Amino acid sequence: xxxxxxxxxxxxxxxxxxxxGVIAEIYRPYVEGGTVSFELTAPNAETMxxxxxxxxxxxxxxxxxxxxxxxVRGYAYASAFRDRPxxxxxxxxxxxxxxxxxxxxxxxxLYDALIDTxxxxxxxxxxxxxxxxxxxxxxxxxxxxFRRAGVLREVGYKEGRWIDVGLWQCELNDATLPPMExxxxxxxxxxxxx
Numbered sequence: 001x002x003x004x005x006x007x008x009x010x011x012x013x014x015x016x017x018x019x020x021g022v023i024a025e026i027y028r029p030y031v032e033g034g035t036v037s038f039e040l041t042a043p044n045a046e047t048m049x050x051x052x053x054x055x056x057x058x059x060x061x062x063x064x065x066x067x068x069x070x071x072v073r074g075y076a077y078a079s080a081f082r083d084r085p086x087x088x089x090x091x092x093x094x095x096x097x098x099x100x101x102x103x104x105x106x107x108x109x110l111y112d113a114l115i116d117t118x119x120x121x122x123x124x125x126x127x128x129x130x131x132x133x134x135x136x137x138x139x140x141x142x143x144x145x146f147r148r149a150g151v152l153r154e155v156g157y158k159e160g161r162w163i164d165v166g167l168w169q170c171e172l173n174d175a176t177l178p179p180m181e182x183x184x185x186x187x188x189x190x191x192x193x194x
Contacts, residue, residue, distance in 0.1 A: 010105055011068050012113040014190050015061035015075060020052060021045035022072045023063070026098045035131050035163050038156045055079070057186035059091065060117050064106045073101045076110040078118060081127050089179055090125040091118060095140070102136065111144040113192040119172045120191040122182045126170040131156065131163050138166070146170040 015023065024045045031042040043051070052061050061077040074097035081090040093114060097106050118126060128146055130137045138148075146168035154162035 009067050010109050011065045011070070012062055012109050012190070012192060013065065014185075015052060015063045015077075017049050017052060019063055019072055019075070020049035023052075023075050024048045026072070026074060027096050029099050030096055035156070035158050035161075036134065036137075038131070038158060038163075040158070052077075055185070057184045058182070060114060060121075060185040060190065062110055062113055062117070062190060064097075064110045073098045073104075074106045074110055076114045078114065078123075078126070081125075089123055089175070089182060090127060091123050093118075093126050093128050107140045108143060111140065113190060115144055115170065115172065116191045116193045117185065117188065120183070120188045121185065122173060122180045124171070124173050124175045124179065126172055128168045128170075130166045130168060132166050138168070141168045141170075144170070 024043055024047070027037070027048070028042040030037040031039045055061065055077075059078040059080070062075065063072045064074045064076075065072050074095065076093065076095040078091040078093050081087050081092045093111075095107055095110050095114070097110075115126065126146070127149070128141050130141065132151070147170070149167040149169040152165050152167070155165055156163040
């Protein structure tokens with residue numbers, strides 16, 4: 001993908017199934033050329049479409065574009081943190097940017113919109129798992145309110161080496177008693193207090 005040297009203003013919107021192809025292409029270099037992703041084979045557009053559909057309307061998938069209707073330059077999404085029902089108030093987040101578009105505010109805008117949306121849905125905690133070292137990702141996460149929660153040593157093996165992962169945590173809402181059930185993304189839509 002070529003990157004326009006003079007980007008238009010940034011816009012964030014909910015991802016659609018039609019975005020699956022470009023999302024797969026944005027993600028591909030993270031799988032094939034490094035240890036940011038622990039996947040070994042890059043998913044294709046259909047696999048991404050299935051992952052988006054598997055959210056069942058509960059978890060948001062967002063894309064950042066250059067202007068309204070412009071090319072997609074990155075995406076962010078939330079997914080279940082763990083499968084057990086007691087974890088349903090906590091989600092895991094991820095963000096990926098098209099190569100060459102870092103440093104333009106794309107990641108920050110994506111994460112701001114994702115966090116605002118997750119707060120409106122009523123989730124209490126967001127967890128991000130970052131392969132280490134990754135100073136760019138750490139700075140992005142900490143700039144939007146994530147704090148280091150711990151490190152898991154040598155839990156991934158890729159490219160001939162063992163990789164540590166760091167856990168970063170962001171409080172989204174107070175943990176009330178009893179907790180409120182999170183609202184589906186399909187009911188709240190994207191919220192961006194920008």
